[in-house]
Amino acid sequence: MNQPIPTKNLETLIQNELIVPSTTDNQKYFFRSLNYLGSKLRMLDTIGEVITELSPEGGVVADLFAGSGAVSRFLSQNRVVVSADIQEYSRVICSALLNPSQNIDTTRFVDKCQTSNFYLDLRTACSDVFRYELESIDLAVNGLPSQLCEFLEEASLLKSRSENYKNCSARLEQALKSSHEKLIKLGCEEKSFATATLYFGGVYFSFEQTAAIDAILNEIESAKPADRDTLMAALLGTISNAVNTVGKQFAQPIQPRMANGLPKKGIVSKAKKDREINIFQSFTEMLKKYSEMESSGFPHSALRMDYSDALDKLPKNTSVVYADPPYTRDHYSRFYHVLETICLRDSPAISQTKVDGKLQFSRGLYREQRHQSPFCIRSQAPSAFTTLFEKVANIGASLVLSYSPHVVREGEHPRVMTIDDLTSLARNHFRTIYTVCPGEFKHNKLNSRANSFEQKLHGEVLIICKN
Incomplete structure (x- = not known):
């Protein structure tokens, strides 16, 4: 596994450090369910290695903010997984990836x-x-x-x-x-x-x-x-x-x-x-x-609920929590509303915008009631992370936190919290904190000229917190 990188001056180190990602023979547990912004497919090996080191005996792992389910699916091959996300489309996908039905004609x-x-x-x-x-x-x-x-x-x-x-x-x-x-x-x-x-x-x-x-x-x-x-x-x-x-x-x-x-x-x-x-x-x-997907046979579960409520419901033998919260509104505010409406099959009110003084439907036909995570709201993020750190520590589990650092450039929305902010809060609840850089890979670009930011080396690092 890659050696831990000191948190001090990490943003500077990341710009210069080049680490080649590992590979795996377990390709059957790699599954791309969606065209998903910020997908973790390319860092699954590293996530798996870190979690195995933290919990070698295979305790339950929780995948918070589970999204497209790539991490849940990968980890499910050798341990019980509890996935959680506040969106119904994510619960559906994770449920299918963790416990696929093999009886469908x-x-x-x-x-x-x-x-x-x-x-x-x-x-x-x-x-x-x-x-x-x-x-x-x-x-x-x-x-x-x-x-x-x-x-x-x-x-x-x-x-x-x-x-x-x-x-x-x-x-x-x-x-x-x-x-x-x-x-x-x-x-x-x-x-x-x-x-x-x-x-x-x-x-x-x-x-x-x-x-x-x-x-x-x-x-x-x-x-x-x-x-x-x-x-x-x-x-x-x-x-x-x-x-x-x-x-x-x-x-x-x-x-x-x-x-x-x-x-x-x-x-x-x-x-x-x-x-x-x-x-x-x-x-x-x-x-x-x-339907042809292999299942590990473990009693996995997929929850649709807020991260804080999910942490309250985790089994007592949960040993590691993996968390990948949104850090900026660019990535998560509107990108999956169609999938959510299709899953719920409801009749949502459409949000409206004012054009030339008159209200009209939003061009994207967004649901009026769309969830916005406190992790990407500057005024709410510190409290949300404090809750995350405190609850994970209280259940005696280690935390693996994904973070995407970058240098802010013109036209970009900065991360609502820096890596130093996060580690400072984490130290109130964990004795040991270090970071792992999964390798030289890049996140997907957002797909409009205004938001098509330069792809960064090391689009993600893992912050490890344990007691």
Whole structure:
């Protein structure tokens, strides 16, 4: 394992230190569930080595802020894992990674989705907007992109109706109105039967894709309870791969035009490529990966709850807590709201922004009630970390804390706490504190020009706290 690095002047040392990451033969426990910002896939070996050193006899390990579940899955091969995250999409994925259902007949399930009356009804209801979208893409491919640009900007059933179709051409308005009225007659709006189509069709996905997503969701609801998390996790992975945005994130819908109103270079080919992804085919491939996944047989669990509540519920033989809280709002404020809404299949109010003195739906169609972690709010972070340190120490466990240090440059949001701030707080609860640098790797960039920060060497270090 890499030798501990003194915490003193760590930010300076990190800029110069080059350590090659280790490798592993346990590739079957590496699993990429989502296009996830800040994924830990490249540092799993180091995390595993550190935790094994802290707890060689294999005590329970807790994975707080579990996100896409990569760490939980990797650690589950040789010890009991309790994963926890306040987001439902994370609980679903971690549940599927830790305890995958291996009793699903993939071909039969997908066939039920494709032949269901519900799917056929959705396709019929949305036929007008289906045709309009295909026409827009065909025109764009043949050198006339303006209709596609308008479609990408305005073709939201909820948003366009809320704004009385003020930015829509007459033909787009007719297609959207017709489809929306037919969906209402089916009862889809009041009963949340077409969540993907109503909230995200046209904006993040093609309407053909959202009809398939809703058909799969409908069948998941009637599936056996033991199979639902595996089915839903496979759908989330499918959605993550299919979404028509830059970087496959959900922070912002794609913007098809430049500031001068002209179409962006490559916008037509990207829209066509993403929107032609076959949801049923992609879902079939993803579900097979989950269904064929090996399980270690340990009694793992996945919790949906706040980190503090999760710490109160950990078993007494928990020996290590791994924590990867968000340190800056750039990374976590809006990037997974679509997945959360798909998982909950509810009818959330959409947040609004003021433009020219008038309120209108946020361009990203964000949920009004979105969780923002206290760890990325400057005024709340010290108290949140104090709670984390205190509760981990009180249960007699060691803490492995992921941290992403960097030098602040123009346009960046700094970490709300420095590594010196963190170690100072940790010393109130732990006798031994040191750091490990997992190697020369870099985090994903955020995917807009304003936020596309230079990738840093050593995008992550581990702060080890033990008594």
